[in-house]
Amino acid sequence: MSQPELTGAQALIKSLEMQRVEVMFGLPGGAILPVYDPIIDSSIRHILVRHEQGAGHMAEGYAHVTGRPGVAMVTSGPGATNIVTPLADAYMDSVPLVVVTGQVATTSIGTDAFQESDITGITMGVTKHNWLVTDAADIPRVVAEAFHVATTGRPGPVLIDLPKDVANATMEWYWPGPSDLDLPGYHPVTEGDPVLVRRAAELLLAAERPVIYAGGGILKARACEALLELVERTGIPVVTTLMARGSVPDSHPLCLGMPGMHGNYTAVTAMQRSDLLVALGSRFDDRVTGKVGTFAPEAKIIHVDIDPAEHHKVRRADIAIAGDCRLVIEELLSALDALGLPACPGSGRAGTPGVPAAPGAAGVVRRPGATPMDASPGAEPVPGSPAAAFPRERLDPWRAQLAEWQERFPLGYIGQAGEGGLKPQYVLETLRDATPDDTIVASGVGQHQMFASQWWRFEHPYTWVNSGGLGTMGFGVPAAIGAKVGRPDRMVWAIDGDGCFQMTAQELVTASSERIPVKIAILNNAYLGMVRQWQEMFYEERYSEVYLSPDLPDYVGWAESMGCVGLRVTAPEEVGPAIDKANAVDDRPVVIDFRTDAAEKVYPMVAAGASNDDIVVDPALGQGGR
Amino acid sequence: MSPYGVDQRHHILSVLVENKAGVLARVAGLFARRGYNIFSLAVAPSGDDRLSRITIVVDVESAPLEQIVKQLDKLIPVVQITELDPAESRERELLLATVAVGPEERGQVIQLVGVFEGKIVDVGTERLTVMVAGAPGKLDDFEDLVRPYGFVELQRTGRVALPRLDRQAYPHDRTHQTEKAG
Structure with a gap:
């Protein structure tokens, strides 16, 4: 009995279904157009992002909380290069990710065709492996290999580059068994000696x-x-x-x-x-x-x-x-x-x-x-x-x-007084105490990330989603969205900085339109805070290009324009009520603009290149160093 | 010592890889990315047409060999890596060179080529192209001797290598015997 003839595009989507993919994050374009057609008839939920980087980080957030590989699909050229940062991020943090990129037709490869980029070459150093598919008949096998490589051994991101003519070509459908995978050089060890x-x-x-x-x-x-x-x-x-x-x-x-x-x-x-x-x-x-x-x-x-x-x-x-x-x-x-x-x-x-x-x-x-x-x-x-x-x-x-x-030497800070901005630690403590134990927390990168890791109390695995190795600013919002998609039963908060938020906030439009009710706490100190801290400590307080602005953009207005609830908190006594208000919203994202104290630094600290013996605890706490 | 010679800083990796597009780029890219220096590189089909053999001479001062091998092993298309200690292997390389010699000095160079068991590949009025194959050290010597005549072009292939053969009667028992002796 002969197998049905499918186009490469149909075979790709069917292969993803065979891998029990439930959701994918992506954004279409010219070279990937053929693959977007069978999505209409597929059981896979596709979440349309506003920027390809968002698709990658959402897939990472999904993978972090579910343990299943995150899947993203984008077009060739700029679509593909826009997802390089999430691939690098996932590679550093060993996150299983399968990214499909469209590519110009095989006949045009190497001709500097419109929206052509050598994405397999570009991503060699930031993927566990990648494939350029040149024959539609290879698609099911390559997809099976890609998921196998991404999820076994040390997990990591992989990329499948699919030229448009291969997506349009036809093939006789099959699904490979484990012995059909062509990976003679891949044998991860699992049991210890x-x-x-x-x-x-x-x-x-x-x-x-x-x-x-x-x-x-x-x-x-x-x-x-x-x-x-x-x-x-x-x-x-x-x-x-x-x-x-x-x-x-x-x-x-x-x-x-x-x-x-x-x-x-x-x-x-x-x-x-x-x-x-x-x-x-x-x-x-x-x-x-x-x-x-x-x-x-x-x-x-x-x-x-x-x-x-x-x-x-x-x-x-x-x-x-x-x-x-x-x-x-x-x-x-x-x-x-x-x-x-x-x-x-x-x-x-x-x-x-x-x-x-x-x-x-x-x-x-x-x-x-x-x-x-x-x-x-x-x-x-x-x-x-x-x-x-x-x-x-x-x-x-x-x-x-x-x-x-x-x-x-407990962790500590000078408590919230009436004056000045909110203490970020106070905001975090209040948030921690007002949310369920199993709340998932995502963060961007910088002071807010360190404060979050220090002051949150993590009681369950898979409740902390952050960018550790690569330190990708802007990770928080899309990662939180992906996490909420993976665990809709959980409350998901992103703890973000104002600098990070401005990098990827547009994905809240995705969250609003897809009804993914994440909550974002911006610790808005109007600075690139961690860089400011280093300039204060190591560059004689010469602040170079770190000042943003507390009011530009207007975070509340911006949040509302993206279909979210926007709140602003400037006084300590408003922190708790604002969080309660946010926690009560379940039909759309919420953004809270917490105006925090820019002078607050992350302690303890071991200066870069210093010995851990020279750990410095907060001098304001009057306990000196060791 | 000539830059081509065998010395302690160099190690030979004989790497069996899948014979697929882009595999050499993955291997070379890994070296570049991690800051390892490649000293010489030779690539050719292996006996099995699904596989190719890459022979890499690495500068082990640029990184610990152990780390280079492990990173290389992580590349999916790398099937097998054999480390060859120069002292325990047979290495060969080919040298092709055009020498600037007119009729009056030609005989001297031809004589040297004869001593090194090489071949004259091409003869021009003022130039001679010669080929010598052999152990890298031998090629170094040849280069030193011919250099005074003036090289117009000099190319070397990079070495290939195989392990020295065991001369014991039952080579496969060797490990076993060592264990027992220990």
Whole structure:
């Protein structure tokens, strides 16, 4: 029985349907026209964006919260180049993305035809792989390969470039099986080497000051439950990087929060003083390590990553395990079983009620967040087993040290006084407390992003959507829209800066017309705040090209013109009511223009290139440095 | 030492890739992007027509070899990478050169070509084109000796290499034997 003849365009859409794609983000144009015709008859929801960059970031936001690949489709030339930034962003943060670009006809390739660009050449360095399809018969196989590559191993973005004549050509439909994929050079490793895993388990039991350094790979590998079990069974404290916020609940007594350039004192210093760092799906990014030569000088390193190229790239590991984080952690737990570590210590989530924040200097607000280190005893190890030398009390001095740091150096800020702009931290705290626990938070890049990561309390995985590696300003609004499309059941807030908002705000038109009710909190300090902070600290307050304006544009008017509810908040007492008002809107996007204090800086801070030993906490809090 | 010679800074990667359009650009682009220096590069079909062989001599001072190999391995069309230690491999290269020699000096150059087991490819009134194949070090020597006559053009192909053959009776047991001995 012969298969139906389809055009390349129909085959592409049918292939996407076969991959169970529910939604795609895109914008049509000349070269991709043939593919937009079968969309009319497809089960796939297409969301028409206002700029191709928005399509890419929406697909990323969708992928971040659902774990499914985000799909975007754009035309050739400028359409394709406009989506290069999201591809680069997804590549840095290992986000599975499948982008389809139209291309001029194969007969015109290389002739500088209208809207021609060599997009496979341009995106070689920012995609995991890309394909230029030259035969319609290849389409189903290439789509299957593209989804396979994007979602397996270390996830990442891929691009399929489809010339117009190939889209118009006909082919005999088929759907490839797993053995039909033509990827002889692609064999991602998933299971860890048992010998190395066993050695890692032994190191874990021998350490006196261990820290688990959890990165975005934990979320990509759906390894949160396994990680929590590892943390609770061993009693080892865990830091969650910017890409891993929410992988362990912030309220967990063993969660130290975010390390790095703007991490909290305890998370940063715990890593510095540790004798064993267990890096799980993290890559020793310069924003985490500070000056590499002085990073965690006494620590042995266990490095688990599905991408072997991350091993020894920045810091030589004592034990490097290539594999999927979830599988390797599960193997590690079995190895700990075999070494006699008791199965259920019964402490871990001790449910200790939050100790009221210690009284600080007058007007100082401290982050309520995590319960302090809990040194409660766990179940006793089996006598005579290797783990008998590892009673949980063994780590008590270490946890006590961490608790002392948490007490001495909590996150804090000089509380909201009547004068001046709103404190961004106050806005975030109010927003955090007024929204459900499982609210999804997206952000742009800059001060507001760091404030959000610091002051939000992430209690669930996949609730934090941000641009970590590439640091893409303008990520927040479209990523929030994509996240809301992926999780319509959740409340989605974007925490944005005024600079970021101006880069991609037009996608709120998309959100309004598609009825995607996201909420945007602009922390409007009228500056490119993070750059301003650096100019203040490192360029003698010579502010160069960082002033925007609080009133230009008129954010409320702009929001309303885009079909959103627009609100403006200038006084502290209006913050809560405005948020309540926004939370009550469910039929359109809401934008709140919070007028914040431009002088507020992000602390703690490790200056670029400085050692993590030289972390600076907020001088205004009167606690000095270390 | 001549810039073409084998020294500690260089390592040979013999890379089997899918024989598809754009694969060389992916490999070369990776080197450029990550700041690795390519010392020489030779590309040709392999025995299997679905695959091509790229022989890359890399300057390992520009980056740790381990990182270069791992990044290369991440490229989807790269099927297999073999690292060849120059001391443990047989390398060959081809040199093609036009030398500025008139009738009076021609004989001397022809003699050198003979010593190096090369060939005279073309003869003009004031020029001679010669070809020499061999180990890269041998070509370096040839170049040094002929340079005083004056090169008009000089081209080298970049080296290709294969591992030195094991002379033990059962080469495949070697690892096994080593393990047992250990």
